[in-house]
Amino acid sequence: MVLFIGLYETRTEAGFSSLTNGIITFDTIVRVGLLTTVVVGLNLLMGFAGQISLGQASFYGLGAYFTGILTARASTIGLPPFIADGWWWPWLLMLGGMIVTGIFAYFVGRPILRLKGHYLGLATLGLGVVIAILFRENFGISPTTLSLTGGGDGIAGVPRLRIGSFELWPVARYYYLVWIVAILGIILALNIVNSRVGRALRALNASDIAAETIGIDTSHYKTWVFVISTMYASLAGSLYAHFQSALSPPTFDFVASLEIVVMAAVGGMASIWGAPFGVAVIFSIRELLRARMHLLLDGSTGAYEVVAFGLILVLIMIFTPDGVLKGFTNLIAKLSAKLRPRAQL
Amino acid sequence: MSAIARKLTPFIIFIALIVVIIFLGNRRDFGPQQYGQFILDGIRGGTIYALVALGLVVIHNVTGIVNFAQGAFVMLGAMITADVYSREWPIGDTPKMIVAILIAVVVTTIIGILFERLAIYPARNASPLTLIIITVGAYIVLQGLALIYWGSGAQRLPAFSTLFSENARDTIYRPLGIVIKEQSFWIWGTAAIAMGSLAWFFNRTILGKALRACAINPKAARLMGISPNRMSMLSFALAALIGAIAGVVLAPATSPIYDMGLRLGLKGFVAAIIGGFVSAPAAVIGGIFLGIIENLAAGVTNSGLKDIFAFIILILVLLYRPQGILNNSDVTEKV
């Protein structure tokens, strides 16, 4: 399906735009791909380890800013041009960003995940708020001395990705990269889920105590799942930086983290394939709202989106905590059971 | 880490913090007056955190749920009061303020009850993770509705003292050269009354004791004829009430704005966790402590970084004393 969309788009110029009345563009699909990667990582954490992260957008941001600062701000921090301009540098940074984010997540997560209950959710909430503040406040360093994050204005001028001299742009080309990464991410995640490790994760989700007494080191697994989820987010963030070419703090704040959680919930917290579905649904709703709302009012529609998301989240959690797809299939199963003729006894 | 090292570490860190603060403060030539100012402002902020923490502890003790929407109740209390007061009504200022406060508190409490009935009750058997997400979603909804209804600008509410005097601004006192605005006394007074009433309620009334029974052993409580469902609703109503009151007294001091609930909620959590999430008095102390440290630290560094300190304290508490600093029972359960 991914291939189909890509081919279709490169053929026709307006392509998707005209198909959906300008609501869904190629641009959107790329974003969907980026967030799918993030959500897959979150699925592992929420659906399998049973922990919540309310700060996932900040890890997305860490990857983005890591890449952004070390490319667009390379001269400010004194990187020699042969590194800063090398085509291989951003790729290295993507990897580096993942590792740095992962290490950070390890040291934060390990002690917190030893505790009972959902302290991780709280901690990630705080962590997310703090990191967002740090982005906004330029890490507390006065911009006249050293402008790293660009403060409230953010960073502009992140270069496009290249392999040698082949540039991964325009959007059509970048689209392939983003989705290849997303699909690889899904495959790896599925492999983990269907393995000894995946069983251990599901076990500790079902009964922490039983899993421990069977011999599963629950805090080890919870910690590593957390680390992996942040690495997914960081990678997606770096890709985002090269896509958007500019970064600004609001993209990575609490509300963004919440949206990610909603996307995961809609697709099903424990469903890896549900991730792209959830992301796509939320994006569609958002674009729809934007398109329709313009008819009703002239102000920003941001608030309505937010309320809608909150409501969706609450409703989903109440009625279909396993995600909309599962809820759907359950419903169909129930209905068909009722419709089956009673004569079969 | 050995047990003794574990117990000493918080104190070591605490002392180290104080040293760092004084060091940084001296670089800016702060004298005792500045420190005093920071501490006092910190106590004021901390009192609000304490009230938020109380609401959290009430709900958690009765239902086991961590209510991420608690900050929203404070925000609603503040915003509604400001809104009602800003309207043109043919009554004097003081009665109008009283009416505004009453409306704010009642409406917020009703919202709290509705929230419990509509979002919590139907999901009462779901996993804790699901319930947490629900409260998060509710917070988002409430904040979003506030944004829609009131826009993104800040509201204003005059200080209470202006109702009783001829001044256009809040009365200022200057003991020892430290500035205290009169609103602070309103905050402290109200908080003290609120806490006292809660204590009385929980310890002296049948209903309060029933609530506590529910927290300790819901099954036994049900056998005694106490309904956990009603208790759950009551706990949310109480938490909304406390939150609204906090918002009301806070409003004149910090211009109410639609997203104020997030910061407050977060800091209220930290305060509650300092108290181990079970003890109300500990949560209060935790809130005040947090307010002071945060203010001092922000004062000597960069005030834009203020919110970070709450989180740093959170991490430290979670790392070293997960059962809370003031809670005396040891964590003896493993896993």
Add this chain to the structure above:
Amino acid sequence: MSTPILELDTLTRTFGGLIAVNQVSSNIMPDQIKAIIGPNGAGKTTIYNLITGIYTVSSGDIRFMGQSIQGLTPHEIAERGITRTFQNIKLFDNMSVLENVMVGQHVRTKAGFLAAAFRTKAARAEEQLIQKTAIDLLDFVGLSSYVDSPATDLPFGLQRKLEIARALASQPKLLLLDEPAAGLNNTESQELIALVKQIRERGVTVLLVEHDMHVVMGLADEILVLDYGTAIADAAPTIVQNDKRVIAAYLGEEE
């Protein structure tokens, strides 16, 4: 065989002012089947939680094969060779019958995150082995026809068996069974007795907390009797049957 496989040495556990386990000392010999009995609240499950590391010890020691296991985490203890079942059955309800037994082998297998993500040859080979071992175990306990059913589909008596199969999957040297006969009818209890004997034949020492006296008498080589956290008898069944203090503690509990 003179070294006990498990030694409880003046084991004590208090909760606030309540002494749940009061200086209990007892030994279990390898390949023995030992039962712990006592009225409700006597501390039997607490002892299990102490042995498996779910509770920490207030004072005293627990030694497994000569080495103290006090202070170890539950998964470390499982790795040493002790696993258990639970009174209220804690199956993994989000997995199938087969997967429950497969995950039971966790501590004896090793494919980690990387191996899993990239599906290395070693990981796949190990996975085959895990599956085969699980099927064999299910066969051993008599659950072969339920291999792919969701664990929650099993009737109660069979869920018990599944929990035992899962516990056996970690190749324990000592198996702790927590009221395995609770809720079973007579036929099922007889099957249970036969199964436990077969388990012992495989070289696993069994510790058994149980209320059903038929099962206890049918299986136990030795019985430890607890009352209010204190050991009041620790001997062969025939002796314990006639012990005055035991009768007094249990008055009317005859089945």
